[in-house]
């Protein structure tokens with residue numbers, strides 16, 4: 001792996017691990033298809049390289065959150081189906097049509113705006129997926145409104161093609177949560193009410209956690225994000241994860257060493273004070289890069305020389321300090337904030353647990369000024 005020469009802080013993105021994870025998930029859910037979720041710059045991993053790897057791994061499609069994310073992928077020459085997860089501002093319908101993006105729809109006005117945009121362009125049909133709100137209560141059509149919405153799409157069949165009907169579970173990461181059964185029943189009732197649909201219409205319902213733990217809801221395809229990045233979707237599904245490999249690791253190099261006497265305060269506010277003489281290493285990465293400021297007080301650690309070292313003092317915007325005790329450490333030594341060094345491993349989920357959040361927020365939060373180094377290189 002090439003070293004990072006531009007900055008002494010970088011994220012490694014292991015695309016072999018990513019493709020491995022897709023292979024594991026494809027095997028797990030077969031014969032259902034796998035569409036991967038690459039919104040939010042592929043959860044911080046880099047949407048274009050990740051999407052190219054996904055396409056080469058044979059996924060059925062890609063999912064994004066906003067029009068601009070789909071346009072970025074098309075501009076990079078990616079030709080796979082790209083589903084946008086929610087309705088977008090009406091002003092973007094021409095962009096959606098022009099870039100052959102697949103629209104999610106749940107309001108009649110939006111369906112009609114898309115149809116008009118397709119007609120303006122002439123000779124094209126836009127693929128649409130109807131999103132049904134079965135209980136997440138975020139976006140989607142009310143179940144009672146779905147037949148009329150599907151009829152509206154049918155009435156605009158010169159401009160639109162019904163390509164999917166889907167829902168999203170609120171508590172898929174908690175197997176046995178009563179909401180899962182309720183949402184399954186409501187989705188089944190919507191499909192019953194519609195009667196038989198063409199086999200080309202993809203019915204889909206679950207994300208990573210649901211794909212693993214609610215096999216009856218795998219249907220035609222699953223929409224997997226977090227699991228493809230090798231991050232556990234939630235404590236409740238750890239046992240279902242199989243052999244997933246963490247795709248992102250976060251690294252820095254020691255930029256300064258100091259030997260401090262006992263009683264010295266470290267970082268802003270001197271909230272940490274040394275209790276004995278110790279060697280303190282500075283790493284040039286901070287909260288502007290996505291290392292939360294309070295990680296130090298929640299048991300945050302870093303690997304240096306193959307050992308766990310506590311972060312001491314508040315994480316500052318661009319730097320943090322770690323206590324290396326009496327060990328020999330040199331400027332330029334590599335530190336791993338999450339990932340593996342020697343026989344030690346820190347996972348992004350360890351940060352998430354300490355900070356009372358989820359693994360998603362950790363990788364999404366790694367700032368843009370942290371270079372991503374891809375292996376194999378792209």
Ligand SMILES: Cc1ncc(COP(=O)(O)O)c(C=O)c1O
Nearest residue numbers: 037085168207208223224225226
């Ligand atoms: C509608 C929808 N489907 C699937 C996913 C993927 O979820 P996960 O990353 O948990 O697999 C998301 C992500 O938030 C989503 O919004």
